[in-house]
Amino acid sequence: MTEQLLYRLPWQSPAVYPGAHTGQTVGAGPLFKRHGSLLAHPDPRRIDVRASVLNPFGDYQVRLYQQQSNITVWVIADLSASMGYADKPEILRQFVQTAADSAFAYGDKFGFIGCGDHFEQRWFVAASQQPATVTGLCQQLAQHRFSGSAKHLAQAVQYLPSQRAMVFLLTDCHYPLPQLRNLLATLQGHDVIPLVLWHPDDYTRLPQWGLLALQDLESQHSRLLLMRPSLRPKLQMAYWQRHLALKNSFRAMGSEPLFMTGPYSTPTINHFLQQRAA
């Protein structure tokens, strides 16, 4: 555990348990939140004399402080066949490990939902603070052979708590845009941080000339392309347009995506998270 995700919240955690993030709960903390009646908060150590004198109603005022609360960090991962391509599984595994370690270091809980064609118990880790569970999950992920589609993503919300949580959505978005919009709509109650995994080889390493038979990893359909210098930019343009369409879809639902096209790098994600909080 060398690097950690440094996530800060642009919102207040509703949790009552103490943690490392700004929360809505009044309690022990360094930040002044508001004044309250001594009757409601019977702690005479916190009586604010000046506020009590100025209070037109004449009762004693105590200073109330904002309690630092914890949050739950969820990782919703797309486990479809396209996610098993190239180094995506490795990125996924590394991210899950790093996110879990960071959550535990912050004192937050960590949960994981893996979505393939169906719900599978082994790809569900309830929110907890048990590093051993995550280690086991990562081992399973390393051995898993990805197959099928990401249909179950839309049902992932069923396993999330009703309280607002931080949700990392790891997917390559290789499914129709309406499906993505539906998924984002179900996740509106949470703080969604989309991490889109794309492999740059898909569009940078196309040949100039020749016949290229491409097979879809999920549907198994194949297509023949007669590669020629005029087609190559068209294909790259298609990827770029998809990139824009995805970005717009995410933004329309209030979340900015991070496209991870290179090898896994925690600083890149941290940079993105800090921009987001600012």
Next chain:
Amino acid sequence: MNLVVTTPWVLAGLLLALLPVFSRGMTTSPTPYLPLLPPDPLSAVLAVLLRLCAMTAIAGLVLGMAGLYSSEQRVERIGLGAHIVLLLDRSSSMDNSFAGRAPNGKEESKADAARRLLTAFVQQRQNGLMGVAEYSTSPLYVMPLTENKQAVQAAIAATATPALGFTHVSKGLSMALSFFQGQTVTGSRIIVLVSDGAAVIDHDSEQKLREWFKQQQVHLYWVFLRTANSPGLFDKPEDSRDDNPQVMPERYLHQFFSSLGSPYQAYQAESPNALKQAIADIDHLENTPLHYWERIPKQDLSGLCYRWASIMLAVLLAVKFCERKPC
């Protein structure tokens, strides 16, 4: 066109031609999301063509193995031509030259000249049937009406064997006429009589020939190869006592033919060139519309199938070399 195969059970292999529908037969490269790629009509057309290539290649191989052939068939045709029976005189005088001598190295015999020119004549005729009959002491049935030119030419060439005794023209004509029996009347029907002499036709035969010529609607051409100093067709005897069939059979035969009522033309050829002229005349005159059935023999198509399959396989092999992977 009727297509037939020699070993039908091999045709079950045609099911293999469906294989390219299920498999492209190319090394595929994985791609995460295919619908993302823009449609490319050129590639789509090429993909369909390659599938067709593969399917027809397999089908070609299977049909070749099954031994595909087109069965014999008759094709209805309409052309210009005539049905011609060549009636050749095989009397021994035909082996003499036009000068009436046994041929030496320089001049050819009448039979040789007739053979050479008739062979060329047969070669020239585009359409129509031909038959060959001969006569000497009795008629010789050589070749019925056929469209096979080679057979007719061979029949004409067969007259090169030494000739026989007498000249019995009426029986020869009867046989030539009998060739037309049972044939549908289409185009013109011609008998080309090539002879160098004539004979008396008795009364009964005369009656019969008159009847048959009318029935069969046959045109008659007589190419008379006149030997030097022999009586011609149109000569009138100086002495009226000589004016009888026994002395001048040619003159009387000519008169008989003229009186038949059916179209008749006589050519008196006194040299090979005149004979050539006569035959050219007949060739020119007898071209009337003709309705006939042409026979097309059985044709083996398996070679064609294999050729097609090998071309397709060559195309597919070339395509195989063009395959690329994302580099």
